[in-house]
Amino acid sequence: MARRVQFDRLGGPEVLTLRDVETVAPGAGEVRIRVDAIGLNRAEIMYREGSYFDRPRFPSGLGYEAAGVIDAVGAGVAGFTEGDSVAVVPAFLQSEYGTYGDHVVVPAAAVVPRPADVDAVRAAAVWMAYITAYGPLVESGEVRPGDHVLITAASSSVGLAALQLARHVGAIPVATTRGRDKKQRLLDAGAAHVIVTDEEDLPARVKDITGGKGVRLAFDPIAGPGVETLAQGIAPGGTLVVYGALDPRTTPLPNARSYPALTTRTYTLFEITTDPERLRRAVAFVGAGLASGSFVPVVDRTFDLADIAEAHRYMESNGQVGKIVVTVTHPTAGS
CATH class of the missing domain: 3.90.180.10 (Medium-chain alcohol dehydrogenases, catalytic domain)
Structure with missing residues (x-):
């Protein structure tokens, strides 16, 4: 039995x-x-x-x-x-x-x-955490050394993996959390900056952190109306990737009337895990990071x-x- x-x-x-x-x-x-x-x-x-x-x-x-x-x-x-x-x-x-x-x-x-x-x-x-983060932060080639990456709900397993992957490729991870009780733990986990969204204006803090440029990529599992706030912190030509639906409300599509030109898309790790060649590359990348100690x-x-x-x-x-x-x-x- x-x-x-x-x-x-x-x-x-x-x-x-x-x-x-x-x-x-x-x-x-x-x-x-x-x-x-x-x-x-x-x-x-x-x-x-x-x-x-x-x-x-x-x-x-x-x-x-x-x-x-x-x-x-x-x-x-x-x-x-x-x-x-x-x-x-x-x-x-x-x-x-x-x-x-x-x-x-x-x-x-x-x-x-x-x-x-x-x-x-x-x-x-x-595997759920690191492959989910791997697709937008590594495989797509959109994130380069020196780029700022906004990682929302960063205390989740995927968020923490994304912090490590961003650091690994030379990007600058900016984490968000609702309350300040997790701020120091996120800094200890590798975040270069932490925005406490219950207390701080997210677009203003992003602009301050990035010298007014905005982030290259925002990586978000929440969705819902909050994506409009995220879009205000993305640099022209940057990307908003929504990979979850923790907020069940309708997710609006940011448009050119309010924001600089940006790419908005959804993403799921199944795009990688159900494709043998893409999965092989992801496993090799994550496995190398585990072996070197970059990914913990x-x-x-x-x-x-x-x-x-x-x-x-x-x-x-x-x-x-x-x-x-x-x-x-x-x-x-x-x-």
Whole structure:
């Protein structure tokens, strides 16, 4: 038997239940992983609540990230064998696969080797965050050394990864946070400047920081009407990248009547994780950063799998700085 987190209706953390289910053998193109750690993401809250683009099919599992060891390989899988230490990257729908459990089946295409010097907890905190930041800050080629980059909701795991990637390519990261309680932690995490949006005028502070020029790129998971404020701090010819929808309100398109010419676009890491060649490049880039010490995943707190509902409540509280990770304890032989 395996243990899986499932839910039978939309709702709050209380709908999540840890159940004993039959262990499933991997099919063609799949692997089964003995999970040691699971990375939590906002997308899983939205999926559980029914506000995500992908809708649950009950009873539904959930989860995009995990780290562990392969314990079974399906037909047609090349490059992986039983006993390999691996991590799971988000490259599938939660309505089809999920990582919340002690043994899970996922597509082999969504699995990457785990570096020997990266433990399971940190490995579960890497791929959603760093690949999400990698696309606009690195792969697109829009950000160059000396450019200012505005990173909103910077205390999230993606925001912290973006701070590190911006520093890595020689850019100047400017972080935002709503309250000043996280300001020093963001400075310690690599932000060159921190704007406390509950207290400061964001466009004015951006202009002050950049000498009136504005930022080259704004990287935003919030969306909603606030993008109009962000647009006022972007340099002519710069880019606004919206990669999330934390604000459910309609997101307006900044226009030329109010702002200098800029490019506005949406972005999702699935553009990279579902393209084998782009994923190969992203994994190579992030892996090199992990090996050199330039990239250090920030883990705020860990929970046990049995406390998954409490872990979701903590994520909803917005108090964390970095990744929330759930650890999985396996019974020893004979127990």
